[in-house]
Amino acid sequence: MAEVHIIGQILKAVDFDEPHLFCTWTLQSGSAWRLIQGEVHGQTHVSSNRLESCSDFAAPLDIHLSCAAVQGWPTLLVEVHAVNVLQQSWPVGYGFAHIPATPGAHRVEINTWKVAPNGWWQSIRERFGGGGASLSKTDLLFSGVERYKLQTRSSGKVIADLHLIFRKFEEYGVEFH
Secondary structure, eight states, X not given: OEEEEEEEEEEEEESOSOSSEEEEEEEEOOTTEEEEESOSEEEOOOXXXXXXXXXXXXXXXXXXXXXXXXXXXXXXXXXXXXXXXXXXXXXXXXXXXXXXXXXEEEEEEEEEEEEOOOSHHHHHHHHTTSOOOOOSOGXXXXXXXXXXXXXXXXXXXXXXXXXXXXXXXXXXXXOOO
């Protein structure tokens, strides 16, 4: 079987309105893919840098996958959450990016969105640290089947540095340029 090694880090979150953030991430792939080693989901620590409007995470990724087919190429899903002084958290950004299909070093910028408040009370609650609306089904992140029904607004972005190592793809007739 062909293999993909993903080594890198969830580097930081930038351009979010909220100061104290953490990020949860999940690597999803199709049925032809199998995890050999590593974790396909995780969470960063809470971070804040008000001067630069970013949160530095440097959360490591080290994932080894094998595949029988390239269908269902891996996708990195992220959810960014804000935390207030009462240790309550709520989502402030959802996003995803496909893992690049070429070996080497890549900087991946994942633009995020959040559910827009639907009324003045929810706007005030979100503005003053009480939290915003969240998704009940996370598959809405990457499948647009029902996402068109949501009212959303743009959020910040999550930056990931990835180093990809591909092995044995040429044995199956797959070439990367």
